[in-house]
Amino acid sequence: MKESALDAVVVGAGFAGLAAARRLREAGKRVQVVDARERVGGRVMRGSLAGQTIDLGGQWVGVGHDRLTALAKEAGRALKPQYVEGDKLLAIGGRQKRYRGLIPPVSPGAIAGMGWVLWRLRRLQQRVPGDAPWQAAQAEALDACTLAQWRDRNLPTADGRALFDIATRAVLCVEADQISMLAFLHYLAANGDFETLTSTVQGAQAATVEGGMHALASHLAEPLGADLRLNAPVTAIAQDSDGVAVHSTDGTLRARRAIVAMAPALAGRIAMAPVSAAREQLAQRMPMGSVIKCQVAYAQPFWRAQGLSGELVSQSAVFSPVFDNSPADGSVGLLVGFIDGAEAVQWSGRPEARKRAVIDSLVAHFGAQAAQPIDYVDQDWIADPWSRGCYTGVPTPGTLSRLGPALREPCDAIHWAGTETAEAWCGYIEGALLSGERAAGEVLEALA
């Protein structure tokens, strides 16, 4: 190995890459981190709305996200429980209703159908190991069936199917015919269950980070100093008996190992040789979900005075679900929501039209006061060339059962991190942290 070579280059300064670099540096290894963007954090990004610092990307700390909770504590950032006081709004089948608790105000048939489906999903997910879904009983059959096919067999009412679609879109940013049952059950198994994923209290949307999630990425990156290279898209990684040569627009770095810490769809854009046939194919069969995150500011959280929590789930709204994202003191009213799935593709690249559509949706559901926003911001993740969609990469039917092991299997000196590769909490920041630590562990073992 050449004297000047590093122990490792980490490509990607999202939470996965930053966690990998931290672990390697703690073990005394010489590491550099390279990212295409001008900032760290990847799918977690700082924004500003009505003078408040907000998150344009990943935001919530969910129940069981222990690494992330510990990181917030270490960085001196308090967790703020998601605001849930008051009634939620549900608009489905042309009617809007207020409700509290977990049971939505839909027809008894739809409630019974949802209850049955949740029970069935809990049973089925037990078949699917969260860390190795390809080992599930009847993995290929589950991977050949789309979630839409399963939904139509198991949910008899139109309201029940609509509610199910809203929830699955909100969780994965894809339509039910774009994901297999195996991939869906894997997501549930890796992240608790369907209710956990769709809940605020005791769920994946339990709390936010004071000062913003992006502050935790900055905290992880801070010790890197000059070992962090930004604005340096990696174009190629070549391997030989000495290790790897990582070519970026900022020059070439040589190292004994590389960790590629990003979604497979992004990794597939880097010319890498050699990589396994399975990894190459996986990168082509795991497209990103589709989402635009929108946030609207009002002079006050006016919905609170109406006894509403700000939470809205709507079949007709351009963007749904919506949550209250106001600061703890309520000095200004912020609503955050998502345009997800197929609709996000339609609204991508149309910033003015979608701003109008988002505000019109809020007026339709929260009333005339919603027509007077004081600020608005959104982030179109599909249009972002270094994410190409979000929240996560979703394997197409038939992919996970055949190519799943290639998610993590190193290709000689190239190791894989990124939330998609995580053995638990995949799709979430917690999974990104876990995946980075795992990939760093592989590198340490290889270098020992």
Ligand SMILES: Cc1cc2nc3c(=O)[nH]c(=O)nc-3n(C[C@H](O)[C@H](O)[C@H](O)COP(=O)(O)OP(=O)(O)OC[C@H]3O[C@@H](n4cnc5c(N)ncnc54)[C@H](O)[C@@H]3O)c2cc1C
């Ligand atoms: C709108 C939205 C809401 C979300 N909400 C939540 C939430 O509430 N809670 C939660 O836990 N998760 C949430 N997520 C998901 C979460 O943000 C991701 O799971 C997590 O940030 C992924 O981290 P990562 O390090 O695996 O990947 P990334 O953050 O994507 O990092 C990959 C990095 O690689 C870089 N890169 C790509 N290509 C190249 C290249 N060729 N050369 C160099 N660098 C490159 C990118 O710039 C990026 O910085 C959300 C995501 C979005 C977008």
